[in-house]
Amino acid sequence: MHHSPSLVQARRTSQRGLTMVELMVTIVIIGILAAVGSVSVKRYVAASKTSETVHMFANVKAAQETYKDETFNYLGISPGLTATSDFFPANPSPGQKRMNFAGTGTIADKWTALGIHEDAPMLFVYACTAGAIGTKPTATGSDITVANWPSATSGKPWYIVKARADLDGDGVNTVFITASFAGEIYSANDL
Numbered sequence: 001m002h003h004s005p006s007l008v009q010a011r012r013t014s015q016r017g018l019t020m021v022e023l024m025v026t027i028v029i030i031g032i033l034a035a036v037g038s039v040s041v042k043r044y045v046a047a048s049k050t051s052e053t054v055h056m057f058a059n060v061k062a063a064q065e066t067y068k069d070e071t072f073n074y075l076g077i078s079p080g081l082t083a084t085s086d087f088f089p090a091n092p093s094p095g096q097k098r099m100n101f102a103g104t105g106t107i108a109d110k111w112t113a114l115g116i117h118e119d120a121p122m123l124f125v126y127a128c129t130a131g132a133i134g135t136k137p138t139a140t141g142s143d144i145t146v147a148n149w150p151s152a153t154s155g156k157p158w159y160i161v162k163a164r165a166d167l168d169g170d171g172v173n174t175v176f177i178t179a180s181f182a183g184e185i186y187s188a189n190d191l
Contacts, residue, residue: 080129081138088107124164140177172189174187
């Protein structure tokens with residue numbers, strides 16, 4: 001049996017591989033998968049960075065409640081919630097560089113008195129203020145706005161704990177804040 005030359009050429013053509021259209025479709029699909037994967041990885045990294053604050057806030061809450069059971073007040077650690085000197089540890093680049101939760105000075109002594117110590121280096125820096133019965137809660141600072149923040153507490157002592165760090169290096173801090181009178185953790189500029 002003898003095949004015509006066009007039939008032999010047709011068989012060779014069909015065995016060449018991908019056409020240009022098929023190759024372009026494959027590249028587009030790979031690009032879409034890479035974009036979806038990149039977003040997922042960024043979300044995972046951001047969640048892992050911010051989980052530090054949830055853990056730390058739980059530790060502060062437990063320690064403050066224990067302190068209040070013994071003294072009938074919460075322990076004021078930081079003079080405020082806005083100045084760099086209010087935050088601990090002294091990290092020149094919070095969010096960009098991890099620091100041990102250690103140091104010296106009055107604020108360090110108060111964190112120790114509260115019983116807060118972390119073994120792992122931290123990305124965020126923390127401030128914690130407190131007030132006696134009938135005093136007005138400290139302002140949260142201009143880097144976070146909290147809806148329904150009370151102007152005074154109803155006959156109870158209070159504390160506020162705040163965390164901040166520049167997690168993506170853009171000069172804008174990611175901020176988390178909670179208080180004894182708030183059941184939520186509020187955030188601003190969260191990744």
